[in-house]
Amino acid sequence: MLIARVIGEVVATRKHASHEGLKLLVVQPLNLDGTERGDAVVAADSVDAGLGDRVLLTLEGFSAMSAVGRLQTPIEMAVIGVVDTVELKG
Amino acid sequence: MYLGRVVGRVWSTVKNQNLTGQRLLVVQPVTPELKDTGRRIICTDATGAGAGELIYWTRAREASFAYLPEEVVTDATITGIVDELHIKRAAAGETKC
Numbered sequence: 075m076l077i078a079r080v081i082g083e084v085v086a087t088r089k090h091a092s093h094e095g096l097k098l099l100v101v102q103p104l105n106l107d108g109t110e111r112g113d114a115v116v117a118a119d120s121v122d123a124g125l126g127d128r129v130l131l132t133l134e135g136f137s138a139m140s141a142v143g144r145l146q147t148p149i150e151m152a153v154i155g156v157v158d159t160v161e162l163k164g
Numbered sequence: 165m166y167l168g169r170v171v172g173r174v175w176s177t178v179k180n181q182n183l184t185g186q187r188l189l190v191v192q193p194v195t196p197e198l199k200d201t202g203r204r205i206i207c208t209d210a211t212g213a214g215a216g217e218l219i220y221w222t223r224a225r226e227a228s229f230a231y232l233p234e235e236v237v238t239d240a241t242i243t244g245i246v247d248e249l250h251i252k253r254a255a256a257g258e259t260k261c
Contacts, residue, residue, distance in 0.1 A: 082251035089244030114196045116165035116220045135226040148222040148230040148243045
């Protein structure tokens, strides 16, 4: 999993049937120091995250599909938590 | 899923039978600010996307799930056509984790 920042939302009317009713967030993966880690991606939302939230992002299909309750669908990324704090030691 | 723009099309006559009837599109990955990023990739299409359209695509094993119960041999599929992107990045000074 990665920590990411919600930076936007995708509006798409023509899409795969299994994506109907999903909230699709644009999230920017972050390093632990808060800097950007690669390009932003599109992830299904399972926790009702909002713009600016720091979230937990899974990049693995099964967990992403499970999180939104849609198994066997073309979803490989999902927001599965809103991060309150991260504590680093050493 | 990743954002991208359709920039071309691949024609293939001889191909695996599980690709029969699939449109193969060339996709340029883009950032939320619509700048090109990374290298182009070939995607199957589950949406009817056309040249120049902004789309999002799904990578890996899940790409073939778009066609179930058909077992299409693909590792990248266009799964949506983007109408609008609402982007608001934080101002300078990202909060530290």
